[in-house]
Amino acid sequence: MGIIKIEVEDILTLKKSHPCGCRQWKVIRIGTDIGMKCIKCGHFVMIPRQKLEKTIREINREGHTLKPIDAVIEVE
Structure with missing residues (x-):
């Protein structure tokens, strides 16, 4: 199970x-x-993290475009 790494200044494209x-x-x-x-x-x-993670299509971070699956951090 993991969460999507979101950073300040990221540009999120939502569904x-x-x-x-x-x-x-x-x-x-x-x-x-x-x-x-x-x-x-x-x-x-302001959106709860769990609700937001379901609506993210892509993350633009410092000139790079990531799909949500590419930005997942594994949490135990």
Whole structure:
């Protein structure tokens, strides 16, 4: 069992789009809940990590694009 490694400043592409039409979010805060800001309109949301992990399509980190499966950290 593992969790997806999410870092501050990552750009997440989600399965569903925000009402403004954008699917990309910038990670602002990390913890039990993940704080993200919409790239297009700047709306800020806090989403529980478990719920967010189910909706991630890809992670853009420092110019590299990762699929969620490539960013998993094994936890016992």
